[in-house]
Amino acid sequence: MSTIRENLESIKLNIKASANNVNRSCEEITLLAVTKTVDTDKILESIEYGVTDIGENKPQELARKYDIIGDKVRWHLIGTLQTNKVKYIIDKVHMIHSLDRESLCEEIQKRAEKIDKIIDCLVQVNISKEDTKHGLYVEEVIDFIQNVSKKYANIRVKGLMTMAPFSKDEDEVRLVFKSLKNLSLDIQKLNISNVSMEYLSMGMSNDYKIAIEEGSNIVRVGTSIYGKRNYNN
Ligand SMILES: *Cc1c(COP(=O)(O)O)cnc(C)c1O
Numbered sequence: 001m002s003t004i005r006e007n008l009e010s011i012k013l014n015i016k017a018s019a020n021n022v023n024r025s026c027e028e029i030t031l032l033a034v035t036k037t038v039d040t041d042k043i044l045e046s047i048e049y050g051v052t053d054i055g056e057n058k059p060q061e062l063a064r065k066y067d068i069i070g071d072k073v074r075w076h077l078i079g080t081l082q083t084n085k086v087k088y089i090i091d092k093v094h095m096i097h098s099l100d101r102e103s104l105c106e107e108i109q110k111r112a113e114k115i116d117k118i119i120d121c122l123v124q125v126n127i128s129k130e131d132t133k134h135g136l137y138v139e140e141v142i143d144f145i146q147n148v149s150k151k152y153a154n155i156r157v158k159g160l161m162t163m164a165p166f167s168k169d170e171d172e173v174r175l176v177f178k179s180l181k182n183l184s185l186d187i188q189k190l191n192i193s194n195v196s197m198e199y200l201s202m203g204m205s206n207d208y209k210i211a212i213e214e215g216s217n218i219v220r221v222g223t224s225i226y227g228k229r230n231y232n233n
Pocket of ligand 1: 034036057078079163204205206220221222223224
């Protein structure tokens, strides 16, 4: 079995190669280490080998690990966020990747205002319209972002996030990433106040190389760093 260190090294090489394929610099791509179910010893080990950004999908798990690890890394909330859990992470997160509905905006706004913090968020988009996936449909995204820009002063939209379908068909996956990129370009052209399209969070262990070729600058990788997850921990 390869070590976390070896895994990180090979992922970094892969990121570089994929970036090179499309004449991008690997410097512009953030490796977000997804640590759900991974214990803090292993996370600390990965930090030693260069991990700077951590992604968790359960607010309480993020809070618990944050208390141990602290802010020597940036904490990202990826995955569905229930409104009643916003309070656990609002003072800890660097970015929320799953902004997808108005009720969540209201709660983030309320909590952020209280602690006088601006919360950077990515809007989650369900490109493939799979029932099992969260996020807005493409045709809803622009209205949603315009509304956020108008109504929620403590939320700053910094880009988009998506998950590709679990498919062996590389072309299908690539098309999803292409669509997110194109949507971000369309939004950029609108020059909406307080909104930027600086980040595209797309690509996981099985598809981050394709995502980088299609313009991703945040790849969310768990299994390829820490090994298969054990949900019984
Ligand atoms: C778990 C998870 C990942 C990482 O998945 P791997 O296949 O382990 O790399 C990325 N993004 C989200 C939203 C996740 O929940």
